[in-house]
Amino acid sequence: MGRPGLNRRQLLAGIGGLTVAGSFGFAALGTGADALASSASTRVRYWNLFSGGDGYNMIAMLDAFRKEHPGIDVKDSTLQWGSPFYTKLAMAAAGNRAPDLGVMHLGRVTGFSPGRLLDPWDVGLLAKYGVKEADFNPALWKRAVIDGKLYALPLDIHVQLCFYRKDVLKKTGLIGDDGRLVPVTSTDGWFDMLKEAKKATRKGLQTIGLWVNDQNFQWWFFVAFYTQLGGTWFNADNTEVTFDTDKATQVLEFLRQHVADGYANPGMGSVGAEQFVNGTPFTWEGNWSVPVFSGAKLEYGATPLPPVFGKQATHAESHSFVLPHQAGRGGATNEGAHQLAAYVVKHARQWAAGGHIPAYTPTLSTAAYKKLSPQNEYVSAMDHQANEPKVWFAGSTGILAQRVGPIVVSSTLGSARPQAVARRMKGALTQLLAMKNPMDGKTAAQGGAAA
Amino acid sequence: MTTSAETVIAPPRAQAAAAGAATVGRKQGFQHGGWFVAPFLALFALFVIWPLLRGIYLSFTDANISGDSAGFIGFDNYREALHDPLMWDSLGHSAFFTLLVVPCITVLAFLLAMLAHHIERGTWLWRLCFFLPFLLPSTVAGNLWQWLFNPGTGMVNHVFGIDTPWLTDKSYAMLAVVITTLWWTVGFSFLLYLAALQGIPGHLYEAAKLDGANAWHRMVHITLPMLRNITGLVIALQILASLQVFDQAVVMQDFGPGPEESTRTFVQFTLEQGFTSYRVGYASAISIIFFVIIAAVALARMWLLRNREEGAR
Numbered sequence A: 001m002g003r004p005g006l007n008r009r010q011l012l013a014g015i016g017g018l019t020v021a022g023s024f025g026f027a028a029l030g031t032g033a034d035a036l037a038s039s040a041s042t043r044v045r046y047w048n049l050f051s052g053g054d055g056y057n058m059i060a061m062l063d064a065f066r067k068e069h070p071g072i073d074v075k076d077s078t079l080q081w082g083s084p085f086y087t088k089l090a091m092a093a094a095g096n097r098a099p100d101l102g103v104m105h106l107g108r109v110t111g112f113s114p115g116r117l118l119d120p121w122d123v124g125l126l127a128k129y130g131v132k133e134a135d136f137n138p139a140l141w142k143r144a145v146i147d148g149k150l151y152a153l154p155l156d157i158h159v160q161l162c163f164y165r166k167d168v169l170k171k172t173g174l175i176g177d178d179g180r181l182v183p184v185t186s187t188d189g190w191f192d193m194l195k196e197a198k199k200a201t202r203k204g205l206q207t208i209g210l211w212v213n214d215q216n217f218q219w220w221f222f223v224a225f226y227t228q229l230g231g232t233w234f235n236a237d238n239t240e241v242t243f244d245t246d247k248a249t250q251v252l253e254f255l256r257q258h259v260a261d262g263y264a265n266p267g268m269g270s271v272g273a274e275q276f277v278n279g280t281p282f283t284w285e286g287n288w289s290v291p292v293f294s295g296a297k298l299e300y301g302a303t304p305l306p307p308v309f310g311k312q313a314t315h316a317e318s319h320s321f322v323l324p325h326q327a328g329r330g331g332a333t334n335e336g337a338h339q340l341a342a343y344v345v346k347h348a349r350q351w352a353a354g355g356h357i358p359a360y361t362p363t364l365s366t367a368a369y370k371k372l373s374p375q376n377e378y379v380s381a382m383d384h385q386a387n388e389p390k391v392w393f394a395g396s397t398g399i400l401a402q403r404v405g406p407i408v409v410s411s412t413l414g415s416a417r418p419q420a421v422a423r424r425m426k427g428a429l430t431q432l433l434a435m436k437n438p439m440d441g442k443t444a445a446q447g448g449a450a451a
Numbered sequence B: 001m002t003t004s005a006e007t008v009i010a011p012p013r014a015q016a017a018a019a020g021a022a023t024v025g026r027k028q029g030f031q032h033g034g035w036f037v038a039p040f041l042a043l044f045a046l047f048v049i050w051p052l053l054r055g056i057y058l059s060f061t062d063a064n065i066s067g068d069s070a071g072f073i074g075f076d077n078y079r080e081a082l083h084d085p086l087m088w089d090s091l092g093h094s095a096f097f098t099l100l101v102v103p104c105i106t107v108l109a110f111l112l113a114m115l116a117h118h119i120e121r122g123t124w125l126w127r128l129c130f131f132l133p134f135l136l137p138s139t140v141a142g143n144l145w146q147w148l149f150n151p152g153t154g155m156v157n158h159v160f161g162i163d164t165p166w167l168t169d170k171s172y173a174m175l176a177v178v179i180t181t182l183w184w185t186v187g188f189s190f191l192l193y194l195a196a197l198q199g200i201p202g203h204l205y206e207a208a209k210l211d212g213a214n215a216w217h218r219m220v221h222i223t224l225p226m227l228r229n230i231t232g233l234v235i236a237l238q239i240l241a242s243l244q245v246f247d248q249a250v251v252m253q254d255f256g257p258g259p260e261e262s263t264r265t266f267v268q269f270t271l272e273q274g275f276t277s278y279r280v281g282y283a284s285a286i287s288i289i290f291f292v293i294i295a296a297v298a299l300a301r302m303w304l305l306r307n308r309e310e311g312a313r
Helices: A008-037 A054-066 A084-096 A123-128 A138-143 A168-172 A187-199 A217-228 A245-260 A266-278 A287-295 A331-346 A377-384 A400-413 A417-433 B012-058 B076-082 B087-118 B122-137 B138-149 B155-160 B173-198 B204-209 B217-226 B228-243 B247-252 B265-277 B281-313
Strands: A042-050 A072-076 A103-104 A156-165 A282-286 A300-304 A314-317 A319-324
Touching: A008 B155, A042 A084, A042 A331, A054 A072, A054 A287, A054 A331, A054 B076, A072 B087, A084 A319, A084 B155, A103 A331, A123 A331, A138 A377, A138 B155, A156 A168, A156 A217, A156 A287, A156 B012, A156 B281, A168 A187, A168 A331, A187 A245, A217 A245, A217 A314, A217 B076, A245 A400, A245 A417, A266 A282, A266 A287, A282 A287, A282 B012, A287 A300, A314 B155, A377 B122, A400 B155, B076 B281, B087 B122, B087 B228, B087 B265, B087 B281, B122 B173, B138 B155, B138 B247, B155 B281, B204 B217, B217 B228
Parallel strands: A042 A072, A042 A103
Antiparallel strands: A103 A319, A156 A282, A156 A300, A156 A314
């Protein structure tokens, strides 16, 4: 075939193609064009997973930062929460197209190849912008340190809470003189409370919503109560499973009883929050439901999950800032990323409106924060966090939750016996401990994740 | 590839000349035809052949998602997959789904086609109603039925006055996906049947009527035998499509594995291994295993069909 003569139709097709190609080109250049358009000298690309109310609060904080620092152009992108976010972040870091700043759940950092997919924070730079270790809960800070380096800068902790309707429970005597739920310290005490509450519950509503069919929530609740019993997961070197099936069975039976005794309706597992708005006296939810319930103008309170096994502990995860790996990280952009993260961490008062507990402790003692209700009722959760073990397969929506969560659900719903489920959990933990992290080919024991 | 020279029936006078020209024509034909096919072949090679070969290669490595150089580990992934209870569970779920969907959809499509075929007035409306859901994207169909099946507010329980936890109980969750799929995809098979029904010559029915055959006899002895081939096609297409069930199942369960992992399909399992656990090598091995299973099903069907045809002769 020789060279084609160019006729009118081909010419038009060619122009059309060029137009399409051009638009792609400009799409790719878009970010650059933005930077050119603003007079900023430094551009910080920031990926996060905050949507809804959290997204709104984050954007408000970013706008405040932009106003104060016109020299830094913040280019923020919001991606879908959960597995897809981590997949994209990993691939971007691997392909050297990583953003300058990212957000991760702290529990996922260990499994994210710190040092290869994540760059460590420059603690000196953070201090320059007013953020130092002394301003954080020591246990929280320690979780962010891997191989002696800080890989995550905690922005908050978010915890599982026991929400209760003050107006519904008023007639029951379960609300104390201080207007808060009377404390509970045993499982029997807790079920007595539910029994009372049930009498005050309107027909057609369950007494408590606790996500009985949800693998994530059931797992988070399990972690909380298992920690209350002083249960452990692995030995210090991560070579041995120390999971206690007897303690696990106790927790599983406790969760199961809510369904067995008719306080939680399996058919209403996922509509706990809606039912709470309609008058269900109790619901266990993440603190991110605070803006929802406050927005609905409910008369409600929120405490950490009840210490039914005698010790305070409620499940906590943490949103933290990370530096996705860049081959040539440094210079003004990197400093801008440090500056932005430090600013948001220090100005998290707005963030607390979303129900999260700011990680930067000076915020917690401000008068403005102390006035926030119900936040002031559960701020103590900062000091008794129940976390997943610090291993590569743990963390929000990670492999551990995916593998063990559904097993917990089967016990709560009553299709498997608690003892058998506890044994299956131990089996899964044993399997995971022997498994190699696909990111670096190391098992948990070889991973050197010890702080 | 047949060329124009072979397929054109030339008039007798031209045949002798054509015999000489055939070789030339074939060559030219390939040249032109080749260029026409080239864009397709290029894309096919780029997006099907190359990924397939790459997938086969990756299945023998411990590649992760970061694209780092992966180590060759022989058949380890395959060995692990064959001993992985989660893989067998998800394969079971896909197979169970297929066993339910294929007969239901075949019978339903046939009945709807008979209905639409025999209705005298407003035929277009019936056809449109039965086919319309098929035009919806899977996410729309999945979300729609997620609402309909919702225990508290859904229409399904409300209409039938029942209290079935469709999406949250492992006994019903896969059934809900099956019902959604029936509603969503029956239109395609319905259309195939309708076209086939319209292709049955009317004189067969007339002759049968003259011989005193009633409607039942006419259906059993004329309609069904005449539709045998189309039924074979519908079943085959449905089996291959149903084994690959994925999107409506994950949409209805918000991308989770369903109550007590009862709706995790084989494709979903592969996706989780690759993009949640970051085990690209392992996920590739599972994909290849799946490819072999599907190919085996398709070949088995061809073999059965050939045997039946030979038996019929």
